[in-house]
Structures are given as C-alpha cells and as structure tokens.
Amino acid sequence: MATHCYDFGKIVPLFALEGECVCVQPLGNGLINDTFKVTTMPEGTPDYVLQRINTSVFRDVPLMQDNILRITSHIRAKLQERGADDIGRRTLTVVPARDGALFAGDGDGGCWRMTEFIPRTKTLSEVTPESAYLTGKAFGDFQKMLSDLPGGPLGATIPDFHNMSFRLRQLHDAVERDVAGRLSGVRDILDEILSREGEMLRAEDLHRRGLLPKRITHCDTKVDNMLFDGDGSFLCVIDLDTTMPGFVLSDFGDFIRTAANTGAEDDRDLGRVGLDMDIFRSFSKGYIESAEAFLTPVEMENLPFGAQMMTYMQAVRFLTDYLDGDSYYKTAYPGHNLQRTRAQLAMLRSIDMHLGEMEEFIKSLNR
Ligand code: GN1
Ligand code: MG
Numbered sequence: 001m002a003t004h005c006y007d008f009g010k011i012v013p014l015f016a017l018e019g020e021c022v023c024v025q026p027l028g029n030g031l032i033n034d035t036f037k038v039t040t041m042p043e044g045t046p047d048y049v050l051q052r053i054n055t056s057v058f059r060d061v062p063l064m065q066d067n068i069l070r071i072t073s074h075i076r077a078k079l080q081e082r083g084a085d086d087i088g089r090r091t092l093t094v095v096p097a098r099d100g101a102l103f104a105g106d107g108d109g110g111c112w113r114m115t116e117f118i119p120r121t122k123t124l125s126e127v128t129p130e131s132a133y134l135t136g137k138a139f140g141d142f143q144k145m146l147s148d149l150p151g152g153p154l155g156a157t158i159p160d161f162h163n164m165s166f167r168l169r170q171l172h173d174a175v176e177r178d179v180a181g182r183l184s185g186v187r188d189i190l191d192e193i194l195s196r197e198g199e200m201l202r203a204e205d206l207h208r209r210g211l212l213p214k215r216i217t218h219c220d221t222k223v224d225n226m227l228f229d230g231d232g233s234f235l236c237v238i239d240l241d242t243t244m245p246g247f248v249l250s251d252f253g254d255f256i257r258t259a260a261n262t263g264a265e266d267d268r269d270l271g272r273v274g275l276d277m278d279i280f281r282s283f284s285k286g287y288i289e290s291a292e293a294f295l296t297p298v299e300m301e302n303l304p305f306g307a308q309m310m311t312y313m314q315a316v317r318f319l320t321d322y323l324d325g326d327s328y329y330k331t332a333y334p335g336h337n338l339q340r341t342r343a344q345l346a347m348l349r350s351i352d353m354h355l356g357e358m359e360e361f362i363k364s365l366n367r
Contacts, residue, residue, distance in 0.1 A: 004034070006110070012038055012050065014097050014104040015114045019045030028123075029224065030239070031329045032057050037117055047117035048095060053103065055111050057158065057328070058241060064157040065102035065113060068240045069094055070149060071216075078145045089118050089229075090236045121227040121235055127259040129282035131232050135259070136286025138234040139221065139251060143291060146216040146243075154216060154244050161242055162219055162250045164200050167313055171320045180325035182338075189341060193316060200312050202305060203247050211298050217246035223259040248299050249306030252287060256280055256307040257314060261347055265314075266340040273343050274350040280307075281361055288365045300366055304358035307351050315344035 008024045019040030027037040027049060038048040058064050075091045084090060095114040097104035103113045124131055160166035175183060175190065183190075206212035218225075219242035227235045258265060260279035263272035284303065288295070321328045322337035331337060351358075 006052070007106070007108075008036075008038075008050075011104075011106050011110075011112055014106070014112065015048070015050075015095050016098050017046075017048055017095060017114065024050065033241075038114075047119065049115045049117050051113055053111045053113060060155070060157065061103050061111055061113075063155045064241055065094075067154045067157060067243060068092070069102060070151060070154070071146065071240055071243055074149050075142075075145055088116070089121070092116070092118075092236070092238060092240065118227060118235070120230055122230070123224055123226065124228055124232075124259075125223075127223060127279055128232065129278045131228060131234065132259060132279045132282040133286040134234040135223075135226060135255070136283040136288075137290045138237070138286075139218075139255065140287045140290030140292075142237055143215060143217065143248065143251070144294060147294060149216060156244045157242055158244075161244070162246050162310075162313065163204065164309065164313060164316075165204055167316045167320070168197055168200075171316050171323075174320045174323035178323060180323060182323055182325075186319065186322070186338065186341075189319060189338075189345065192345060193312075193319065196312065200309055202302070203249055203309060206298060206302070207247070212247060212249075212302070213296070213299075214245040215248055215294075216243060217248060217251045218243050219246050219250055219254075221251045221254040222257070222265075223255065247306070248291070248295065249302055250310060251306075252284075252303050253306030253308070253310030255283060256351075257311045257344075257347065259283065260307075263343065263347075265343060266336060267343045267346075268339060270342060270346040273346040275307075275347065275354050277354060277357065280354075280358060284358075284362060285365060288362075292366075297366075300362060301359070303362050304351075304355055307358070308348060308355070311344050311348045311351060315341050315348065318344060 012021045017040065019042060021038050022041045023039040024036050027035045032054045034052040036050045038050050040047055053061055055061060072092050072094060076087060079087045079090055093116040094102060095116060096102055103111055105111055203212060218237060220239055225239040226237055229235050260276045262274045262276050267273050318337045318340040322341060326337055329337060
C-alpha cells in the first residue's frame with residue numbers, strides 16, 4: 001500500500017463531496033493507483049473513494065476520466081430503462097472536483113479523482129461456482145450494455161494495453177537492457193516464455209485477418225475488481241480505467257486467470273496454483289448466456305485460448321517489470337515480480353492441461 005504521506009486536509013476539499021471528512025484510510029490492493037476511503041459525517045452522507053492516479057501509467061487523465069463518465073452514464077441510463085433498483089450500487093458514480101473537472105491536481109504534482117463509495121459490498125477471495133455464474137452473466141451484460149455507447153469509440157487510455165506483440169517487444173527490450181542485472185537468474189523462465197511467442201499472437205493474427213472484432217472491453221477483469229452484495233450476488237464492476245476497445249477474449253481470460261485460480265496471483269506455494277474447472281464451467285455458462293447474442297463463432301471457440309493468452313501476457317508483464325528493476329507494479333518484497341511470474345506460469349501449465357476439456361465444454365454450450 002501507499003507509503004507516502006499526503007495532505008488529505010488539502011486534497012479532500014478539492015472535491016464536491018457531501019458532509020464533512022472525518023477519516024481517510026487506504027483501500028483495496030491495486031497495483032497501480034493509490035486508493036483511499038474517505039469517511040464522512042453526519043450519518044447518512046455518502047462515503048467516498050479517493051484515488052491518486054498513477055500518471056506515468058495513465059498519461060492522458062482527461063481522456064480516461066471522460067471515458068469513465070461516458071461509460072457510467074450510459075450504464076446508468078440502461079439500468080434506469082430496465083427499471084433496475086439500487087442503481088447507485090450497480091455502477092460507479094463519479095464525484096467531480098469543485099471546479100467541475102473530473103479530476104484535480106494537488107499542486108504537488110499529484111492528480112486525484114473521486115467516486116462514491118458503494119456501501120455494504122465485498123470482494124471475493126473465494127469465488128464459488130454460483131458467484132462465478134452470476135459474474136459471467138453480469139460481464140456479458142456489461143459488454144452488451146456498452147455495445148451501443150454513443151459518441152464514437154472510446155479512446156485507448158493505455159495504447160496497446162493488451163497487444164501481445166507490444167508486450168513481447170517490451171520484454172525483449174528489457175532483456176536487452178538488463179538494467180537491474182537480473183537476466184542471468186531468469187534464463188529458464190525466459191526460455192519457457194519465448195518458446196511460446198508465436199502461438200500467443202493468435203488474437204492479433206485473427207484480428208488482422210478480419211476474423212476477430214474489437215469491442216468495448218474492461219481489460220482488467222480480475223476478481224478484485226468486482227463488487228458483490230452481502231449474499232454473494234454480483235453488484236458491479238469497478239476500476240474502469242482500462243475500459244477501451246479490445247478482444248472479448250481478454251476479459252474472459254483475465255477472470256479465469258484470477259478467479260478460477262486455486263491459488264493467488266503471486267502465490268509463494270506453486271503447489272496451490274491451478275485451474276478450478278468448476279469455476280471455469282460456471283463462469284462460461286453465465287457469460288455465454290448473456291453474450292451469445294453478439295459473440296461470433298470465432299470468439300466463442302477461442303475463449304479457452306483467452307485464458308491461456310491472459311495468463312501468459314501477465315507472466316510476460318511481470319517478468320518485464322522484474323528485469324526493469326520493478327518500476328511498474330507495486331511490490332511488497334524483493335523478487336515479488338519474479339514470484340508473480342512463476343505463479344502465472346504455473347497457472348498457464350494447468351490451463352494447458354485442461355485446454356481440451358475447456359474447449360469441449362464451450363462447444364457443449366454452443367446451441
Ligand atoms: C494492474 O492496479 P490493478 O491491480 O487494478 C494492471 C493490470 C494487471 C493487474 C495484475 C493499468 O491492475 O493490467 O492485470 O495489475 N493494471 C494496469 O494484478 O497495468
Ligand atoms: Mg486496474
């Protein structure tokens with residue numbers, strides 16, 4: 001978590017919040033931005049989520065905030081049309097700065113934004129088949145709701161974010177530079193990764209040949225980015241920073257990579273890491289139920305590949321950052337990015353073993 005000291009007495013009043021701030025505490029475990037919960041008084045006024053945006057990762061904050069406002073306004077309108085209840089808990093509510101902007105500078109180089117805190121929610125460290133099914137349904141629905149977003153395509157907040165050839169190029173550059181002198185210790189892992197470069201470019205190949213479309217996708221569907229109600233039912237997806245045009249395979253795959261992992265993303269015990277087929281089946285069933293109306297046969301049959309692709313891409317990104325001296329992801333201990341890489345590769349091997357079974361299951365859903 002953030003170790004910096006921020007002057008919240010100065011930062012919080014930049015935003016148009018209700019009530020009086022009584023407490024600011026670190027929130028969540030994101031690897032990029034610094035996130036805080038702002039508690040207010042009196043009882044009945046909303047609490048807030050305050051974030052310091054990592055501007056070396058998100059270089060175009062106005063574009064990102066504009067995207068988020070467009071996405072949340074559109075989803076809110078759709079939910080209203082459907083007569084949904086509890087709309088304030090089913091999508092994020094952006095809180096503007098007092099000057100009307102969607103973010104605020106603190107005068108010390110920091111860039112901040114705020115949303116309403118959604119009360120009485122939990123994130124799921126232990127996903128059950130039931131919650132995976134509901135999450136799959138909700139995710140298909142999220143993509144469907146955004147399919148007619150007005151105002152033209154969303155801008156890319158991070159260009160080439162899930163572009164595999166770009167990520168591999170970054171790895172090759174990091175290997176060449178070896179700035180932290182760590183290359184000699186990772187030769188075995190690097191060889192394993194590089195031996196699979198070609199097969200992992202399949203999505204971009206299909207796209208180039210006009211066979212795989214880009215749609216609006218979330219691009220960070222890890223399970224930590226989903227809020228559930230007290231009873232385990234899915235409420236909403238958060239962290240919309242990277243919602244932009246991409247392949248549905250990314251979103252499907254990133255959920256499987258994280259939620260269907262019997263271990264943690266950075267597990268120190270690789271014996272715990274592996275694919276949970278029950279979670280895979282439940283999520284796939286829910287996802288296809290709401291997404292089959294728009295998914296093409298090529299998208300459908302490549303969903304299991306999406307799980308391989310995203311797990312592999314995460315291994316590539318963690319190893320790149322390890323070689324670069326840990327400059328991108330927050331780390332909790334020396335070698336954390338290397339452990340993350342190893343855990344992703346263990347997950348990938350487990351997905352590989354189940355690939356045939358996964359493909360059969362997706363086929364069986366394809367009515
Ligand atoms: C980062 O900050 P967080 O935890 O939401 C990363 C994702 C990775 C994820 C791995 C902008 O997301 O792409 O999948 O870590 N976000 C960015 O846990 O790079
Ligand atoms: Mg994120």
